[in-house]
Amino acid sequence: MAGKREKPEAIVLKLRQVEVLHGQGKSVSDAVRQIGVTVQTYYRWRKEYGGMNRDQLKRLKDREAENQRLRRAVSDLPPDKMILAEAAPGKLLSPSRRRQCIDHVRQPLRISERRACRTLGQHRSTQRKVPCGLADEERLTEDIIELAREFGRYGYRMITGMLNNSGWHVNHKRVERIWRREGLKVPQKQARKGRLWLNDGSCVRLRPERPNHVWSCDFVQDRTRDGRIFRTLNIIDEFTKEALVIRVKRKLNSTDVVDALTDLFILRGPPEFIRSDNGAEFIAKKVQAWIGAVGAKTAFIAPGSPWENGYCESFNARFRDEMLNGEVFHTLHEAQILIERWRRHYNTVRPHSALNYRPPAPETFVQMDHRPTMH
Template identity: 45%
Template sequence: MSERRACRLVGIHRASQRYASSPRLDDGELKRRIRELAFERRRFGYRRIYRLLRREGFEVNHKRVYRLYREAGLIVRKRRRRKSLFIEREPLVLPACANQTWSMDFVMDALSSGRRIKCLTIVDDYTKECLDIPVAMGMSGDEVIKALEAVAAFRGYPEAVRTDQGPEFTGKALDQWAYMHGVKLKLIQAGKPTQNAYIESFNGKFRDECLNEHWFRDLHHAREIISAWRLDYNENRPHSALGYLTPSEFAATFRTQGNEHNQADVTKDRLD
């Protein structure tokens, strides 16, 4: 009797009759390799690990990989998205005088060794002066306050400070500092850098003319170069928004005009 007729009489498929079992891969060996791949690539889920196993020649299906992956406790935890504060949109208005509004932001760069550095840029929105650029490997809210206090020691406190919703700016430290000194904190909406356009414009110049033009050997070297560039920006670089005066020249003109107005008011009061 032919195989075809025999299978039809018995009621089985010919492929089932011809099936030959293959030796099953040991779960212990497979689980060990899954754990090795999961620790090498910590953000890979079981689907990517399954693909890597298939590339290595493991004859295994995704359901078995998933079972062993779960048994080993290797499920990738989803990173919780940080909730941003609800901020009502506020139009960006040019301040009427110095120290009315400061803007702050972080700019990231790297040393020649590859280590990351953070630069905190602080700018007066009216005079366009760069008030300070502290540089560090990392910077907390307390260190942001130290930088602001150093500027306020010779310049006075601003009426308001505009920032994004970074953790260094939304923590208790900066909020308490602002409350103690009567400074209003203006937070921009999440993902809306154009609402802090003055500091974003400055950051573009800072990166193009300083960070991209120098190779920093270490943190001390980076601080020296950035400090020298900041002084040159304030004192020698003409600013188109200021009628091509430097920020220092514009600030000096503003102070002179302010003193003249004050003197005129005093004279008028005496005459009255």
């Protein structure tokens, strides 16, 4: 028995035999003597293989064999291949990624900085240089975070437009890098799908070609904090993307549509076309008669096809996303003031992607008497 090394399967079997004998009432020392080993050997075995069955032992042997194979494979690799095998997967395109990767491979492989830099294609001076960024990096980061906090629904391209409009001269890639580094993001939304019908009122067939060519109008509904409904009449110039008016009242009818259009006709002159849906407020005889009397034409979209009024629907989505969904209106008067303030911001400050990230009216905007009426 001297010098004989037991196989793991036999050790597990003898440990189970001791458990059976001990369960029959024998002491541990007597059971150990019966299997022919010393007490010290038994406890050493139990520490290493105790509680294991044959299946668990087989998996342990497989893992040990795999580890042995990997150690042999690594020992056969030349040092450069070992460095590349330990390095992060993917291309190391930036000096900062190479810098982090070199620090990572030096610890487990215990290689010199010179060898790691040569293998991964990093100059040693670049590796040792501490990146400090541009002088205005901190101030730019603060401005980006402040704009992202104030305008939570704007992405980095919109923020880039606002920065450039306010005096910065930055590339959108630099803003994107800071944006990602600071963990800023806009929640993803699923885009709506729709078919484009080519009728006379469709925005595909009748496209705006100049200012005052096509105006769009539509209604949006929301509630004050007490649960009462209010409506807004939104009228935009499709070519300039400017919000001409947002009329806010508890109820809006065809008379309110005529009043709003009359104010705009006096200030800007009538457009060639007014695009809208087939709501009762727009198809009313007095509305059509007034529009025809000033020399404009109506362009009604197909029933049940809001995508044909795409310019105004897009504006309504921005209006709801950036204004209505982010405010609690306690009274109608408060809603009128805040919505008018947002309309002026939309026209004079907010960048528009279709205008090369410039606002629709950066210097002048419609000066109209929009003093909200008390109800």
